[in-house]
Amino acid sequence: MLIDIKDVNYIYSPGTPFEKKALDNINLQINEGDFIGLIGHTGSGKSTLVQHLNGLMKPTSGSVVVDGINTNEKGVSLKEVRQKVGLVFQYPEHQLFEETIYKDIAFGPKNLGLSDEEVDKRVRDAMEDVGLDFESLKDRSPFELSGGQKRRVAIAGVIAMKPKVLVLDEPTAGLDPNGRDEILNEIKKLYEKEGITIILVSHSMEDVAKLVNRILVMDKGKLVMDDKTREVFKRASELEKIGLGVPQITTFMRKFKEKGNDVRDDILTVEEAKEELMKYLRRKKDA
Amino acid sequence: MLKDITIGQYFPGDSIIHKLDPRVKILIIALFITSLFFINSFYPYIFILLFISMVVKVASLPVKVILKGLKPLIFIILITFAINIFMTKGEVLFNIGPLTVTKEGLSTAVFMALRLIFLIVGTSLLTLTTSPIALTDGIEKLLSPFKKVGLPAHELAMMMTIALRFIPTLLEETDKIMKAQMARGADFESGNILNRAKNLVPLLVPLFINAFRRADELATAMEARCYRGGDHRTRLNDLKLDRKDIVIFTSMLVFFGLIISTRYM
Numbered sequence: 001m002l003i004d005i006k007d008v009n010y011i012y013s014p015g016t017p018f019e020k021k022a023l024d025n026i027n028l029q030i031n032e033g034d035f036i037g038l039i040g041h042t043g044s045g046k047s048t049l050v051q052h053l054n055g056l057m058k059p060t061s062g063s064v065v066v067d068g069i070n071t072n073e074k075g076v077s078l079k080e081v082r083q084k085v086g087l088v089f090q091y092p093e094h095q096l097f098e099e100t101i102y103k104d105i106a107f108g109p110k111n112l113g114l115s116d117e118e119v120d121k122r123v124r125d126a127m128e129d130v131g132l133d134f135e136s137l138k139d140r141s142p143f144e145l146s147g148g149q150k151r152r153v154a155i156a157g158v159i160a161m162k163p164k165v166l167v168l169d170e171p172t173a174g175l176d177p178n179g180r181d182e183i184l185n186e187i188k189k190l191y192e193k194e195g196i197t198i199i200l201v202s203h204s205m206e207d208v209a210k211l212v213n214r215i216l217v218m219d220k221g222k223l224v225m226d227d228k229t230r231e232v233f234k235r236a237s238e239l240e241k242i243g244l245g246v247p248q249i250t251t252f253m254r255k256f257k258e259k260g261n262d263v264r265d266d267i268l269t270v271e272e273a274k275e276e277l278m279k280y281l282r283r284k285k286d287a
Numbered sequence: 288m289l290k291d292i293t294i295g296q297y298f299p300g301d302s303i304i305h306k307l308d309p310r311v312k313i314l315i316i317a318l319f320i321t322s323l324f325f326i327n328s329f330y331p332y333i334f335i336l337l338f339i340s341m342v343v344k345v346a347s348l349p350v351k352v353i354l355k356g357l358k359p360l361i362f363i364i365l366i367t368f369a370i371n372i373f374m375t376k377g378e379v380l381f382n383i384g385p386l387t388v389t390k391e392g393l394s395t396a397v398f399m400a401l402r403l404i405f406l407i408v409g410t411s412l413l414t415l416t417t418s419p420i421a422l423t424d425g426i427e428k429l430l431s432p433f434k435k436v437g438l439p440a441h442e443l444a445m446m447m448t449i450a451l452r453f454i455p456t457l458l459e460e461t462d463k464i465m466k467a468q469m470a471r472g473a474d475f476e477s478g479n480i481l482n483r484a485k486n487l488v489p490l491l492v493p494l495f496i497n498a499f500r501r502a503d504e505l506a507t508a509m510e511a512r513c514y515r516g517g518d519h520r521t522r523l524n525d526l527k528l529d530r531k532d533i534v535i536f537t538s539m540l541v542f543f544g545l546i547i548s549t550r551y552m
Contacts, residue, residue: 015351017299056466079472087470094460095467097492107489111472143496157471 040218086163092154309425441517
């Protein structure tokens with residue numbers, strides 16, 4: 001088990017009129033090789049939970065153990081925790097600061113105290129992982145790039161630290177559909193190639209359904225669902241009650257089934273739907 | 288740690304002090320500050336303390352919040368205290384190495400430290416009980432007579448509104464960037480002064496870039512809504528003095544007048 005979260009509560013500004021319980025008794029285990037989608041509304045506690053995973057925030061009560069290190073204990077090396085759990089924040093391009101793309105991506109690995117050769121190798125690898133050309137871009141200023149490319153540089157900066165768990169908070173926010181698909185594809189490739197554990201925070205069901213194999217749903221600081229992707233989307237009415245939809249194609253297939261057509265109703269992507277409908281039509285023709 | 292900064296922070300409430308006309312509050316605080324500098328003995332401090340505790344009680348402000356506001360300034364208070372205690376000549380009480388502590392020094396040091404503390408607490412009472420918008424409205428109204436001599440009262444007030452409005456935003460952003468860089472192994476808390484200053488580069492560069500970007504966007508957004516400065520601008524809630532404002536202001540005028548007069552008694 002990579003990350004073990006036990007009875008975690010977190011309260012913002014306790015003892016003031018702004019007091020807010022952001023996490024309410026969260027229990028959760030994250031295992032190696034998981035590809036998790038963390039879904040919830042704005043203010044449901046997603047970002048707060050995610051910051052607990054690498055020790056940026058510490059629980060008001062309860063414990064978070066990352067690869068054997070309890071983040072709440074005194075004297076633990078939080079740097080080590082942050083190397084194990086790489087966190088890409090929302091709009092990560094706002095954190096770029098160096099003169100060149102190379103230097104910016106090298107910031108993380110350098111902080112880990114790695115040798116120059118190792119840093120160089122990691123920067124190259126990370127840029128390749130996110131689809132940036134090393135030779136033509138390494139000496140350019142990150143501020144000259146387009147929004148989508150800036151974001152890639154920022155994500156590469158975290159990947160270059162070789163984390164065991166990569167957490168991405170809304171990595172596609174504010175991107176056009178093309179940019180969104182590209183980033184999601186790169187994340188998928190990263191998962192398949194490097195085998196690292198990935199947690200994808202999102203409120204877009206469509207994005208998440210295509211990629212992940214496990215879904216966590218948060219609502220008002222509580223973890224309300226934690227299951228395999230298909231199982232979660234079977235509970236469509238519950239999801240709708242907390243204001244989260246299921247992918248459009250899933251809704252379509254459910255409706256289609258309700259009309260008395262014999263098809264599966266746990267479809268997640270358009271591709272799957274196509275196959276299922278073809279099968280259905282063939283069955284109908286044969287009958 | 289950034290959350291400790293309470294200067295300019297508003298603590299919402301529904302008390303009579305919250306509802307007082309901002310102009311009255313600003314003038315009362317001005318009186319408060321003036322009288323602090325007139326006080327030259329310890330006993331009028333009792334009345335100052337009484338005034339502060341009354342405001343705190345009526346506005347039901349938690350004492351913790353007020354003490355927290357003192358925290359970032361504790362250094363200045365300590366330096367003032369140290370300078371006064373060691374630099375004043377007079378009847379020697381005791382020595383610490385080459386430094387001598389005199390009776391007069393001790394009393395001036397305590398006196399000055401108290402003055403500073405009251406100054407900070409008093410002024411923070413204003414911002415804690417007045418929303419930034421009300422505050423700048425009050426300042427604009429108070430400054431408007433000086434428009435005749437070319438003082439851009441509206442522009443000054445607008446600048447203040449924007450500045451106050453962006454304090455929490457910038458703090459939040461600083462916090463966010465700090466965390467993002469910490470997630471990449473940056474260290475803001477250890478090392479000597481030189482290293483610490485160097486370590487701030489990854490924080491300050493993005494912060495400045497974002498602040499400029501934000502300023503640009505805000506200017507465009509204001510222009511898109513036809514903002515053209517203060518001339519002929521009307522407002523939704525015009526400030527009006529009512530009886531309670533006048534009564535409170537008069538009684539405060541008398542109160543602080545008496546405190547000031549203690550100097551000449």
